[in-house]
Amino acid sequence: MGQNLFNPIIPEKKWGSSFKKLLSATNTDEPTRNMMNEIYSSFIDNDGNFVEQFQSTGFDARTFELYLFAYFLESGFEFEESFDRPDYIVKKNGVRIAIEATTTNPTAGVTRNPDKDLLTDEELKQVINHELPIKFGSSLFSKLKKNYWELEHCKEMPLVVAIEAFHDSESLSYSSSSLIQYLYGEEERLVVDENGNEVIQKKKIDKHFVGDKKIPSGFFQQPNAENISAILFSNSGTTAKFKRMGYQNGLYSKFIKIIRNGFEYDYKPGATSPKSFTYDLDERDDETWGEGLVICLNPYAKYPLPHDIFPDAAQCYMFDGNIVSDIFGFHPYNSTTHTVGRDYECEPLPKEIRTLFKSELDELLYNLPTPPHTEEYEWYISLDKRVIGLVLFDELDKNWNYICLEKGEENYHATSIEINFEEIGEVRDRLIDKMLSCLK
Structure with a gap:
C-alpha cells in the first residue's frame, strides 16, 4: 500500500470529527481504513492537498471523491493526470469525460436534523419536494458558475457533475427522487384513481421554496446547463461503503460480523414503492462500487453521453416527453450497515x-x-x-x-x-x- 491516510499530517486540534472517530475506532472499522488505503494507493492527487483535507474539514467530500475514483477504476476508465480541475478526466471506449464532484453541506446556523421517521407526511413532503432540491440546487449552481467547459482540456467533451448529500444526519437516507424532480422539473406522485388503483401521476414543477427562499425547478433547462451532460448521484460514497467493500475483500484481521438492511427497487409487476432487504455480508460477495449509482442524462446537453457508459448505474433520461429509468439487478435506494465485533x-x-x-x-x-x-x-x-x-x-x-x-x-x-x-x-x-x- 502507499501512503496511509490515517497517519496524521496535521495537528490533532485540526482533526475533523469524522476522521478522528475513524482513526480511533476499534477493529470493527479495520476494513474501512484498509479499503480506503488500498484505493488511495492508486489515487491521483492532482491538487496535492487530499490527505490534509481528508483529515480536517473536508472528510465527507474527500471520501466521496475517493469513492468515485474507486468506481471509475473498477469500471475500466483510464485517467488523465495532468489537470488539477475538474476532479477527473476519464476515458473509456474512445469517449473523454470531465468529472467534477460536489456535496451538499450544512447551512450555517441551522442545527435541525429531524429523524426522518418522526416527520409528519406533510413535513416529509416538504423535505422531498423543496428542501432537498434547494440543497442540490445550491451545490450544482456553484459548480455551474465555474465554467469548466471553457477550460482548454474540457472543450467539446461531456462534463458530468457527481453529487452526494451530506448536509445533515438524515441526508443519506433519501433516494435520488428529489434530485430527479429538480433536474427535470417534473414530479411523479402516487395517487388512487377512480377505480381504487394506485397510479403514478405526473406534474410539472415551476419552483422549489423554503420560507422566503425560492429557486426555479428544472436545472437542465437553466442558462448554461446545456454544458452539463449529466448528473451522477450517489448516497453510498461513504465510510459504510468502504467498510463493506473492505470486508468483501478480506481486509480485516479480527472477527467482525456485518449486516446490511435498507430498501431496494421492487421488480414485481405493479409495484409502486421500494421493498425492504436484509442480508449478512458473509452470504454475499458481489457488491460493486457502482451499486446504487444513478446517472441522470441531460436531454438538452451540448455533448450528450452515450447510454450505459457508466456500468451498474441506473440510467435516468427523457424519452417521448417522459422521465424514464432503466434499472438492472439489485438497486438499493438507501441502506444502513450494522457491524458487531469484540473489543x-x-x-x-x-x-x-x-x-x-x-x-x-x-x-x-x-x-x-x-x-x-x-x-x-x-x-x-x-x-x-x-x-x-x-x-x-x-x-x-x-x-x-x-x-x-x-x-x-x-x-x-x-x-x-x-x-x-x-x-x-x-x-x-x-x-x-x-x-x-x-x-x-
Missing part, C-alpha cells in the same frame, strides 16, 4: 509475528478445515510465512481454541491444537508462544 486489549506482537488479513489467509490456506461450530476470530503469521496461527471461538462450549500450522514442502499442516481456554487473551498468549517455539 479487547491486545499486547504488542513479537517482532517475528504480524496479524494476517482474512484475504491473505484465504490465499495461503484454501478451504481451511476448522472444527464444527467454531468461528475464526484472529489470524497471525510469522514474517517468513513459515507459521500461521488462528484463534477460534467454540459457539457450543463457549470457550476459546487455537490452531497452529507450519508450512511443509507444499502445504501448511496443523502441528498444534489446544482447546477450552476461558479468555481470549489467554488463548492468544499461548498461540503466540507456540508460534515462536516453532520458529526456533
Whole structure:
C-alpha cells in the first residue's frame, strides 16, 4: 500500500470529527481504513492537498471523491493526470469525460436534523419536494458558475457533475427522487384513481421554496446547463461503503460480523414503492462500487453521453416527453450497515509475528478445515510465512481454541491444537508462544 491516510499530517486540534472517530475506532472499522488505503494507493492527487483535507474539514467530500475514483477504476476508465480541475478526466471506449464532484453541506446556523421517521407526511413532503432540491440546487449552481467547459482540456467533451448529500444526519437516507424532480422539473406522485388503483401521476414543477427562499425547478433547462451532460448521484460514497467493500475483500484481521438492511427497487409487476432487504455480508460477495449509482442524462446537453457508459448505474433520461429509468439487478435506494465485533486489549506482537488479513489467509490456506461450530476470530503469521496461527471461538462450549500450522514442502499442516481456554487473551498468549517455539 502507499501512503496511509490515517497517519496524521496535521495537528490533532485540526482533526475533523469524522476522521478522528475513524482513526480511533476499534477493529470493527479495520476494513474501512484498509479499503480506503488500498484505493488511495492508486489515487491521483492532482491538487496535492487530499490527505490534509481528508483529515480536517473536508472528510465527507474527500471520501466521496475517493469513492468515485474507486468506481471509475473498477469500471475500466483510464485517467488523465495532468489537470488539477475538474476532479477527473476519464476515458473509456474512445469517449473523454470531465468529472467534477460536489456535496451538499450544512447551512450555517441551522442545527435541525429531524429523524426522518418522526416527520409528519406533510413535513416529509416538504423535505422531498423543496428542501432537498434547494440543497442540490445550491451545490450544482456553484459548480455551474465555474465554467469548466471553457477550460482548454474540457472543450467539446461531456462534463458530468457527481453529487452526494451530506448536509445533515438524515441526508443519506433519501433516494435520488428529489434530485430527479429538480433536474427535470417534473414530479411523479402516487395517487388512487377512480377505480381504487394506485397510479403514478405526473406534474410539472415551476419552483422549489423554503420560507422566503425560492429557486426555479428544472436545472437542465437553466442558462448554461446545456454544458452539463449529466448528473451522477450517489448516497453510498461513504465510510459504510468502504467498510463493506473492505470486508468483501478480506481486509480485516479480527472477527467482525456485518449486516446490511435498507430498501431496494421492487421488480414485481405493479409495484409502486421500494421493498425492504436484509442480508449478512458473509452470504454475499458481489457488491460493486457502482451499486446504487444513478446517472441522470441531460436531454438538452451540448455533448450528450452515450447510454450505459457508466456500468451498474441506473440510467435516468427523457424519452417521448417522459422521465424514464432503466434499472438492472439489485438497486438499493438507501441502506444502513450494522457491524458487531469484540473489543479487547491486545499486547504488542513479537517482532517475528504480524496479524494476517482474512484475504491473505484465504490465499495461503484454501478451504481451511476448522472444527464444527467454531468461528475464526484472529489470524497471525510469522514474517517468513513459515507459521500461521488462528484463534477460534467454540459457539457450543463457549470457550476459546487455537490452531497452529507450519508450512511443509507444499502445504501448511496443523502441528498444534489446544482447546477450552476461558479468555481470549489467554488463548492468544499461548498461540503466540507456540508460534515462536516453532520458529526456533
